[in-house]
Amino acid sequence: MLNCHCFIDMIVAIGKILLIWITSAIIALVVILPIALIYWRREFAKRREKCDKNKNKIVIGFFHPYCNAGGGGERVLWSAIQAIQKKYSNVRIVVYTGDLEADPEAILNHVRRIYNIELNPIEFIYLHKRKWVEADMYPRFTLLAQSMGSMWLGFEALQALQPDIFIDTMGYAFTYPLFKYIGGCEVGSYTHYPTISTDMLKHVYRRIISHNNHRIIARNPFLSAAKITYYKLFALVYGWMGRCADIVMVNSSWTEDHINSIWKCPLKTFRVYPPCDIERLVDLPLLHDEDKGDLIRIVSVAQFRPEKNHPLMLRAMFELREILKNESLWNRIRLILIGSCRHDEDKRRVKDMEDLTKHLSLEKNVEFKLNIPYNELIRELQIGTIGLHAMWNEHFGISIVEGMAAGLIMVANNSGGPRADIIETQPTSRTGFLATDDREYAEIIANIIHMSADQRSTIKHAARASVSRFSGEQFEEEFLRATEPFFRNAKQ
Ligand SMILES: *[C@@H]1O[C@H](CO)[C@@H](O)[C@H](O)[C@H]1NC(C)=O
Ligand SMILES: *[C@@H]1O[C@H](CO)[C@@H](O)[C@H](O)[C@H]1NC(C)=O
Ligand SMILES: *[C@@H]1O[C@H](CO)[C@@H](O)[C@H](O)[C@H]1NC(C)=O
Numbered sequence: 001m002l003n004c005h006c007f008i009d010m011i012v013a014i015g016k017i018l019l020i021w022i023t024s025a026i027i028a029l030v031v032i033l034p035i036a037l038i039y040w041r042r043e044f045a046k047r048r049e050k051c052d053k054n055k056n057k058i059v060i061g062f063f064h065p066y067c068n069a070g071g072g073g074e075r076v077l078w079s080a081i082q083a084i085q086k087k088y089s090n091v092r093i094v095v096y097t098g099d100l101e102a103d104p105e106a107i108l109n110h111v112r113r114i115y116n117i118e119l120n121p122i123e124f125i126y127l128h129k130r131k132w133v134e135a136d137m138y139p140r141f142t143l144l145a146q147s148m149g150s151m152w153l154g155f156e157a158l159q160a161l162q163p164d165i166f167i168d169t170m171g172y173a174f175t176y177p178l179f180k181y182i183g184g185c186e187v188g189s190y191t192h193y194p195t196i197s198t199d200m201l202k203h204v205y206r207r208i209i210s211h212n213n214h215r216i217i218a219r220n221p222f223l224s225a226a227k228i229t230y231y232k233l234f235a236l237v238y239g240w241m242g243r244c245a246d247i248v249m250v251n252s253s254w255t256e257d258h259i260n261s262i263w264k265c266p267l268k269t270f271r272v273y274p275p276c277d278i279e280r281l282v283d284l285p286l287l288h289d290e291d292k293g294d295l296i297r298i299v300s301v302a303q304f305r306p307e308k309n310h311p312l313m314l315r316a317m318f319e320l321r322e323i324l325k326n327e328s329l330w331n332r333i334r335l336i337l338i339g340s341c342r343h344d345e346d347k348r349r350v351k352d353m354e355d356l357t358k359h360l361s362l363e364k365n366v367e368f369k370l371n372i373p374y375n376e377l378i379r380e381l382q383i384g385t386i387g388l389h390a391m392w393n394e395h396f397g398i399s400i401v402e403g404m405a406a407g408l409i410m411v412a413n414n415s416g417g418p419r420a421d422i423i424e425t426q427p428t429s430r431t432g433f434l435a436t437d438d439r440e441y442a443e444i445i446a447n448i449i450h451m452s453a454d455q456r457s458t459i460k461h462a463a464r465a466s467v468s469r470f471s472g473e474q475f476e477e478e479f480l481r482a483t484e485p486f487f488r489n490a491k492q
Contacts, residue, residue, distance in 0.1 A: 037181075037182065040182050041181065041182050041184075044158070044162055044182055044183050044184060045184060047162055048162060048184055051162075056090065057090050057091060057092040058088070058090060058091050058092070058164050058165065058487065058490045059091075059092045059094065059161070059162075059163040059164045059165070060084065060091055060092070060093050060094065060163055060164065060165045060166075060167065061094045061095075061096060061125075061157070061161060061163030061165070061166050061167070061185075062077060062080070062081065062093070062094070062095045062096065062167050062168075062169060063096045063154070063157060063166065063167065063168040063169065063170065063172060063175060064077045064095060064096065064097060064168075064169045064170050065096065065097055065098040065099075065127060065130050065133065065153065065170065065172075066097070066098065066099065066130075066170065067095055067097040067099060067107065068097065068099040068102045068106075068107050068110060070110065070114050072192075072274060072398075073169065073170065073192055074115075075115055075274065075275055075277075076169055076190060076192075076251070076274045076275070076475075077095070077169045078111050078115055078117045078119065079115075079117065079274075079275045079472060079475055079476065079479075080167070080169065080190070080479050081093055081095075081119060081122060082117055082118075082119060082476075083475075083476040083479050083480055084480070084483075085119065085120045086476070087480055088487060092123070093122040093123070094122065094123045094124070094125055094161055094163060095122060095123070095124050095125070096124075096125050096127055096157040096160075096161075097124055097125070097126060097127065098126070098127045098128075098129075098130025098153075099126075100126055100128065104122075104123075104124045107124065108122075115277075125157065125160045125161055127153055127156050127157055127160075128156065129149075129152055129153045129156045130153060132149030132150070132152050132153055133146055133149045133150045133153055133172070134146075134149075137149070141230075143195060143196060143234055144230075144234055147172075147173075147174040147195065147234075147238075147241075148174070150172040150174045150175055151174045151175060151178060153172075153175075154172065154174070154175030154178045154179065155178060157175075158178060158179060158182065158183045162183050162184075162185070163179075163183075163185055164185060164186065164490050165185060165186045165187075165188065165483075165486045165487075165490065166179040166180075166183065166185040166186065166187050166188070167187075167188040167189070167190065167483070168187075168188070168189050168190070168245075169190045170192075171189070171190075171191045171192060171193060171194070171195060173189065173191075173195065173238060173241040173242045173244075173245075174241050176189065176241055176242065176244035176245050177240075177241060177244045180244045180245075180246075181244070186246050186486045186489060186490070187244060187245045187246050187247075188245060188246065188247045188248075188249070188482075188483055188486065189242070189245040189247070189248045189249065190249045190250075190251070190272070191248065191249070191250050191251070191255055191259055192251045192255065192274075193255060193395075194238075194255060194258040194259055194262060195238055196231060196234055196235050196238055196262070197258045197262075198258060198261060198262075200212050200213075200231065201228065201231050201232070201235070204217070204218075204224055204227050204228050204231060205224075205228065207219070207221075207224050213227075235262050238262060238263075239262045239263050239264060242259070242262065242263035242265070243263055243264070243265050245268075246268065246485075246486070247268055247270070247482055247483060247485065247486070248263065248265065248268055248269040248270065249269075249270050249271075249272040249479070249482050250269060250270070250271055250272070251271075251272070251273065251274050251396075252271070252273065252395060252396050252417055252420075252421055253271065253417070253420035253421050254395045254396070254416065254417055254420065254421075255395070256269065256271050270478070270482045272475065272478040272479055272482055273421070273469060273470050273474070273475065273478070274470075274475060275470070275471065275472040275474075275475035275476075276398055276401050276402070276467075276470040276471070277472075278401060278402060278405040278467060278470065278471060279471065279472070280378075281378070281381070281402055281405035281406040282405045282464060282467070282468070282471075284378065284381075284382055284406055284407065286407045286457075286460060286461075286464075287382060287383060287407070288453070289385075289453055291383075292383045292384075292385065293383065294332055295332050295333070295334050296332050296333050296334070296385050296386075296449060297334050297336055297380075297383060297384040297385055297386075298317075298333065298334065298335045298336065298384065298385070298386045298387075298388055298445065299336045299338065299380055299381060299384035299386070299387050299388070299403070299408060300313055300335070300336070300337050300338065300339075300387070300388040300389070300390075301338045301339070301377070301381075301387075301399045301402070301403070302337075302338075302339055302389070302390075302391070302399060303339050303340055303346075304339045304340075304341060304346050304349040304350050304353065305349070306349075307391050307392075308339075308390065308391050309390035309391055309392065309413075310337065310353050310390070311353070311356055312390040312437075312438055312441070313335060313337070313388050313390050313441075314335075314353070314356050314357055314360055314362060314366065315360070315438040316388075316438040316439075316441035316442045316445065317333075317335050317360070317362050317365060317366065317442070318360045318362065318438075318442075319438050319439050319441075319442035319443075320333070320442040320445050320446060321362075322442075323442050323443060323446045324446055324449075329449075330365070331364070331365075333365055333449075334365055334366070334367055335362075335365060335366045335367070335388075336367050336369060336380060336384065337353070337366065337367070337368050337369065338369045338370075338372060338377060338380060339369075339370060340370070340371055341370040341371055350368060350370065353368070354368065378406070381402070381403060381406035381407070381408060382406060382407065384406075384408050385408070385409065385448070385449075385456070386408060386409050386410075386411060386445060386448055386449075387400070387403035387404075387408035387409065387410040387411070388410075388411055388412075388441070389403075389410060389411070389412040389413065389418060390412075390413055390441075391413060391416075392413050392415050392416070393413075393415045393416040394413070394415075394416045394417050394418060395416060395417050396416075396417035396421060396422075397412065397416070397417045397418045397421075397422055400412050400418055400422050400423070400432075401422060401467050401470050404422075404431065404432065404463035404464060404466070404467045405464060405467045407460050407463075407464060408460075408463075409432060409433070409448055409456060409459050409460060409463070410423065410431075410432040410433070410463065411432065411433045411434075411435055411441060411444050411445065411448075412432065412433070412434055412435070413434070413435065413436070414434035414435060414436050418434065419434055422467075424462075424466065429462060430459055430462065431459065431462045431463040431466045432459070432463055433448075
């Protein structure tokens with residue numbers, strides 16, 4: 001009897017606590033949040049009015065918390081700033097960064113050294129809350145928690161300085177409503193990679209184990225269903241956030257497709273390819289066959305990772321030998337596998353590839369070139385005839401662009417970025433070839449080898465001309481065209 005009483009009391013107590021929690025959450029949501037929003041909105045409007053009176057420059061804030069990372073995303077940031085500085089003189093440019101250990105001088109030196117980009121003076125605003133966007137802070141619900149963290153970080157940025165134009169170059173979509181509705185800014189976005197993509201949803205659907213899908217979840221249908229709901233809700237909210245941007249730029253067709261399917265604002269979405277560093281390659285003289293020596297070189301530049309699919313290239317070589325049916329010709333053919341080999345795992349994979357080479361009796365026709373210096377890499381691209389790329393569904397394929405710039409005839413997998421963005425296969429304007437399996441790769445290679453020098457030259461020239469759309473100049477032009485409305489609005 002007593003036990004039973006206790007039990008009921010306990011349930012009542014738990015019920016009460018839950019009720020209090022839920023009520024306070026609802027109160028927070030419907031009362032405190034709107035009040036806070038209205039308060040901050042007013043506050044920032046006042047601030048803006050105050051500083052508008054004694055200001056003659058347009059303030060542009062670039063949100064890039066990892067601006068000193070030295071990758072491809074950072075090249076976009078610095079090239080964008082350079083483009084704006086070239087075109088507009090009445091601007092004040094500010095970069096929000098979380099790289100507390102690097103002072104402005106050090107960052108700008110880094111930019112000069114790595115990208116060879118020289119900037120007029122810019123300012124940096126250092127953010128101390130960057131740890132809130134780091135994935136290892138959150139073992140569960142990483143996506144949502146990171147996005148909330150980015151709002152928190154964005155709020156720190158907004159409080160430190162309220163720009164006229166806010167441009168996010170790292171894809172933190174959850175900061176857009178903050179800057180747009182509270183800060184009253186024009187908001188631009190440059191997205192390299194959607195935070196959530198339909199590919200991730202597919203993995204959960206098919207219950208595949210992957211980096212975003214834990215084994216326990218993949219095995220359990222109920223957890224999988226819960227996760228799908230979570231992802232769908234997240235995608236919905238991500239879409240609302242993304243649509244707050246006034247102008248959206250994406251780095252490739254792949255990203256464009258995903259952003260269009262989640263943000264659903266194609267009319268203000270523009271594809272602006274990032275600047276690739278191909279000037280030096282495009283300036284190389286194209287060698288004639290006689291200058292390349294007696295060998296016909298097929299070059300692959302790819303890290304030794306499974307998705308790069310080196311075994312496919314080796315099997316294609318095996319097929320090629322059968323197709324050519326000419327030993328003296330075959331003896332002149334070399335497959336050059338260039339890649340970096342950094343740790344034991346890489347070494348093991350290279351060893352596997354060497355074993356496969358022996359297994360297919362190709363060791364006389366395959367060379368491995370590991371960790372070669374840049375000059376030697378350029379030399380290899382220059383004396384090569386054909387370039388190989390075998391990765392399936394690569395989002396872009398910068399190595400293909402570089403090969404085309406250097407004068408290789410590229411053969412790439414018929415999927416992803418290579419098909420959508422890079423290689424044109426219409427016979428009259430052909431810039432390369434797309435293949436599906438080892439046999440097709442081999443047939444295409446044989447076909448290229450048997451072409452006349454003139455035919456090859458036509459393709460090489462077309463390919464080189466076509467990659468200019470990935471150049472720094474082209475990026476500048478497209479970026480300025482997309483962001484032009486901001487400056488038109490700000491001047492009035
Ligand atoms: C776009 O960004 C993603 C993520 O960084 C990258 O994988 C892809 O290669 C980029 N595309 C281009 C065209 O550089
Ligand atoms: C084999 O290829 C060589 C060129 O390397 C060529 O001179 C020769 O005529 C070819 N032989 C046959 C049977 O096609
Ligand atoms: C190459 O692309 C095709 C078409 O997308 C795909 O079916 C095939 O599996 C890919 N091949 C390899 C070796 O990845």
